[in-house]
Amino acid sequence: MISLRTDLPWSGDSASRFIPWLVAIMVFLGTLAVSGVAVFDTILSGWSKAVTGTVTVQIPALPADSEQEANQARTDRAVKALKDLPSVEGVRVLANTEIDALLAPWLGERAAASDLPLPDLIDVTLVDGSTATIEALRSAVTTVVHDAIIDDHRLWFEHLIDLTEGFRLLTIGVALIVTTALALTIVYATRASLAEFKEVISVLHLTGARDAYVATQFAKRTLSAAFKGSAGGLVAGAFALFAIGLLARNVESGFLPDIGLSLGFWVLPPLVSLFAATLATVTAFITVLSTLRSMV
Amino acid sequence: MISLRTDLPWSGDSASRFIPWLVAIMVFLGTLAVSGVAVFDTILSGWSKAVTGTVTVQIPALPADSEQEANQARTDRAVKALKDLPSVEGVRVLANTEIDALLAPWLGERAAASDLPLPDLIDVTLVDGSTATIEALRSAVTTVVHDAIIDDHRLWFEHLIDLTEGFRLLTIGVALIVTTALALTIVYATRASLAEFKEVISVLHLTGARDAYVATQFAKRTLSAAFKGSAGGLVAGAFALFAIGLLARNVESGFLPDIGLSLGFWVLPPLVSLFAATLATVTAFITVLSTLRSMV
Amino acid sequence: MQIFKPPETPDGTAAVELKNVSLRYDDGSDVLSALNLALPPGSFHFLTGPSGAGKTSLLKLLYLAQRPTMGSVHLFGTDVTAAARRSLPAIRRKLGVVFQDFRLLQHLSVFDNVALPLRVAAAPEPEIKSNVTELLSWVGLDNFMNAKPAVLSGGQKQRVAIARAVVNRPRLILADEPTGSVDDAIAMRLMQLFIELNKLGSNIIIATHNEQLVARFEYSRLALADSALTELPPLSYRSAAESDQAINEPQT
Amino acid sequence: MQIFKPPETPDGTAAVELKNVSLRYDDGSDVLSALNLALPPGSFHFLTGPSGAGKTSLLKLLYLAQRPTMGSVHLFGTDVTAAARRSLPAIRRKLGVVFQDFRLLQHLSVFDNVALPLRVAAAPEPEIKSNVTELLSWVGLDNFMNAKPAVLSGGQKQRVAIARAVVNRPRLILADEPTGSVDDAIAMRLMQLFIELNKLGSNIIIATHNEQLVARFEYSRLALADSALTELPPLSYRSAAESDQAINEPQT
Numbered sequence A, B: 001m002i003s004l005r006t007d008l009p010w011s012g013d014s015a016s017r018f019i020p021w022l023v024a025i026m027v028f029l030g031t032l033a034v035s036g037v038a039v040f041d042t043i044l045s046g047w048s049k050a051v052t053g054t055v056t057v058q059i060p061a062l063p064a065d066s067e068q069e070a071n072q073a074r075t076d077r078a079v080k081a082l083k084d085l086p087s088v089e090g091v092r093v094l095a096n097t098e099i100d101a102l103l104a105p106w107l108g109e110r111a112a113a114s115d116l117p118l119p120d121l122i123d124v125t126l127v128d129g130s131t132a133t134i135e136a137l138r139s140a141v142t143t144v145v146h147d148a149i150i151d152d153h154r155l156w157f158e159h160l161i162d163l164t165e166g167f168r169l170l171t172i173g174v175a176l177i178v179t180t181a182l183a184l185t186i187v188y189a190t191r192a193s194l195a196e197f198k199e200v201i202s203v204l205h206l207t208g209a210r211d212a213y214v215a216t217q218f219a220k221r222t223l224s225a226a227f228k229g230s231a232g233g234l235v236a237g238a239f240a241l242f243a244i245g246l247l248a249r250n251v252e253s254g255f256l257p258d259i260g261l262s263l264g265f266w267v268l269p270p271l272v273s274l275f276a277a278t279l280a281t282v283t284a285f286i287t288v289l290s291t292l293r294s295m296v
Numbered sequence C, D: 001m002q003i004f005k006p007p008e009t010p011d012g013t014a015a016v017e018l019k020n021v022s023l024r025y026d027d028g029s030d031v032l033s034a035l036n037l038a039l040p041p042g043s044f045h046f047l048t049g050p051s052g053a054g055k056t057s058l059l060k061l062l063y064l065a066q067r068p069t070m071g072s073v074h075l076f077g078t079d080v081t082a083a084a085r086r087s088l089p090a091i092r093r094k095l096g097v098v099f100q101d102f103r104l105l106q107h108l109s110v111f112d113n114v115a116l117p118l119r120v121a122a123a124p125e126p127e128i129k130s131n132v133t134e135l136l137s138w139v140g141l142d143n144f145m146n147a148k149p150a151v152l153s154g155g156q157k158q159r160v161a162i163a164r165a166v167v168n169r170p171r172l173i174l175a176d177e178p179t180g181s182v183d184d185a186i187a188m189r190l191m192q193l194f195i196e197l198n199k200l201g202s203n204i205i206i207a208t209h210n211e212q213l214v215a216r217f218e219y220s221r222l223a224l225a226d227s228a229l230t231e232l233p234p235l236s237y238r239s240a241a242e243s244d245q246a247i248n249e250p251q252t
């Protein structure tokens, strides 16, 4: 009976005005963030380990009338130059059978049997996380073999993974910063609202009200405000996710792993919304109780 | 003299508590957004139009002992199947000289001169924006030529562009939503603070103060609060940009165009910050004046 | 001419006791210094003194809005200066306070303002309704039950404040200038309310600088001056026939 | 015994004029109905009436915080009910108002509160300093210049409110119960202030229900009752020797 009554003004103070907005923004960004992270994770685990940090260097064969040894010397020079680079972990010259396998789709099974001068291929494994090495590598190799070709497609792909991983981290970082800022703002909002109600609270106290009586009213108020905002944020977030979904459909399914069914995409947003509402309420309750304790 | 004095409480009200936070969040997200958009733009114009919506279909040559006509028939079958697909705009069989040019880096200048059975290559132009066609294409082609190979790397790249473009749009969208929400919140904050000061303002009025006297004090207050927040947001944004910079360095320069020197990356964030502070101040000034007019 | 006499006050533990109480605000000199006082249960006193003498400050000590800088305050045998914060609400529910500046809750109706002490103490709603209604009609505000304080006149606000202070039949009523904003007729009617409650056993302390009012009642005075408290006999001067008349034909 | 007499009031345009003024709040019946009044420049009146009669409401009409439901209000020859919003500040600067609930700005010091009307009118700072200081020492608050209103006693707040109302020598002073929170000695001193200002030419209207106070002055009364206004002669009853004494030996 009494607990349903309100001795606090239910509108017009900072907390009740701001908390819904703050929680809404928090839930909106949180929803985007967890979904984004979930999507990035799925993409990453799809692309995953298949791609290792390798580059292929191709040493074109000299015209047939040159000596066989000259070809071998060119390849050796390139291997030596590569081995000298600090960013190179391992170097391996592909056997002719491997080259045949690579060329098979282009030239059919009989490529190896032909008298065609096949290029030598060198598999270069790079030191983990080494950056900007492709140019160094290119210049090192072309210095010794001017017409060597660096096939860096795999590296590109790997960098793509790096970039996605970066976006993932950035998303988490932004979400954390924004969430912290907004949680702090809720503390401020509650304090502001307590300050505004100082007079009312003091009258309640002097009339014999207990702290719990006052704090419960505040917490309920905040809970209702937070749920309002949280629902709004969830709806806005859902719209944004729908937009992302459209985007993702635009990208061929072979390129991006299927993200529609991943757990994070559908389960996490409501959890975020619940978390935000709870965070706001608990924050408000603690702030109120500790402030009340310092009053007469 | 008088304009420097304040008859309004300078702290403890909603506006002065919240506006710095709100503006800070706005500037932070705005900074990330414009920088993000600038980066995406640079990347996109770097990758740009070089890549068109094409797929290459490769019809391997039959063993040399088969008839020449059989090869031609396979290619014709594939072309017909491709032309029947709604998602295909144009189909073009590459001339032998073009194939020679493509193979030159692999096989040297003399490939065409050799008796090697070269594959036929078909350039397929896809209808703009058609999605999920690669599988349809693959199945259509392999039904008629079982060992046809679809080279969809270019398509992948194009999809990458689509994805980046999507991120760009999403960034703009999120920035717009958050900015609007925060601008609204500033209107509310100002109204709340006017409501809190109703008594003070009424006393000022009754003492003979003009609207401009009151509104100017509010606008100055908001301006100072907004600049405080805007500076904070800019600093936080700079840190985030620094983090992005580290990420970008991690990605090889050949893959991502150089983003460090692009205009947007360095000029826009301060503009965002100025914009946010101005928006807050003007919003507050208008809100105050229109509210004052409705008072006695 | 009717002079109001105090009832016999029974002996027993003092209802209100100050032991060597001093009060000094942060930055100043003593507002109250070394006060000693013991009021028996059922007493009725005026608290007088010039503006700024410390009347409100003394009442604040009694209604636990302020702790003394030195000494101790005892209410109904409990040392409230030493009491745990937890136990204060129970003590406060035995007090009724009329604040000098009313302190009505602006967002609550007149009815809800007066009902507040009962609600805080979880009284049953029907009891609240009958008590509050009766009291509001006694102070002449039956027509303002649902009005917000903002629309009331100064005197009307004061009457709401008084009704709120006495609605839960407190054992100690502390009224700070309770008749400062009303005319003489209503003042006498409000005094009558305090007298009735006093007859039912409540201790009453009324801070006032209205000498004409004090003069009409044969109640002792607690006089504050120069930070010290002196207990004085009732004012001998008494004004006139109007007092009778005012009480017998109250105006609203 | 000294009885204060009003100065001769010069003829001319009425300083304050009500023409058939009625006031009704949103939801109720007429608080004021069909009032007519014309006060010559330099007049001094008490405004009396029981609690809730509409004294504050009438003053609100005069200080432009409320528009009449019907009729027109004229100040110094200007029809303020018809005046553009832009021109109101200029008129308000000729008014000094003591609000019944003081309305001090809590975040400003006593000095700044009193200085407010001068600052709003862009008076030079040295003039502000000397005027405010002189006035504060007259009302006995020299020691509270830098205090915030929250730490003042009820009577001290009232004196700050009065000082703020009169600091810019307004042509019309409207005081709502200006002596309700102070003792008789200070009340007489404050009345002396109003009398001095009246002698310098200000019109004065003091709303009060303190009959003892009214009785000491030979000023006419404007009596509000049942929504109507009657101009009554000065109260014949006069209380005693204390008035002389209070004015000649003011206490702080």
Ligand SMILES: Nc1ncnc2c1ncn2[C@@H]1O[C@H](COP(=O)(O)OP(=O)(O)OP(=O)(O)O)[C@@H](O)[C@H]1O
Pocket (backbone or CB within 6 Å): C025, C026, C031, C049, C050, C051, C052, C053, C054, C055, C056, C057, C058, C100, C209, D150, D151, D152, D153, D154, D155, D156, D181, D182
């Ligand atoms: N919170 C406070 N902080 C500092 N000083 C205070 C505070 N409250 C009151 N005072 C000072 O203590 C003195 C006594 O104030 P108090 O309100 O008790 O007087 P009072 O007797 O009630 O006067 P009045 O009749 O005018 O209401 C005053 O000088 C006042 O300025």
Ligand SMILES: Nc1ncnc2c1ncn2[C@@H]1O[C@H](COP(=O)(O)OP(=O)(O)OP(=O)(O)O)[C@@H](O)[C@H]1O
Pocket (backbone or CB within 6 Å): C150, C151, C152, C153, C154, C155, C156, C181, C182, D025, D026, D031, D049, D050, D051, D052, D053, D054, D055, D056, D057, D058, D100, D209
């Ligand atoms: N803003 C308002 N809205 C509605 N009714 C109001 C408003 N202000 C005053 N009233 C009503 O108008 C009547 C007159 O009020 P007013 O304050 O003018 O009385 P007063 O003569 O000043 O009384 P007091 O001596 O008690 O201060 C009262 O019944 C009051 O409830």
Ligand SMILES: [Mg+2]
Pocket (backbone or CB within 6 Å): C055, C056, C057, C100, C176, D153, D154, D155
């Ligand atoms: Mg007091």
Ligand SMILES: [Mg+2]
Pocket (backbone or CB within 6 Å): C153, C154, C155, D055, D056, D057, D100, D176
């Ligand atoms: Mg009034």
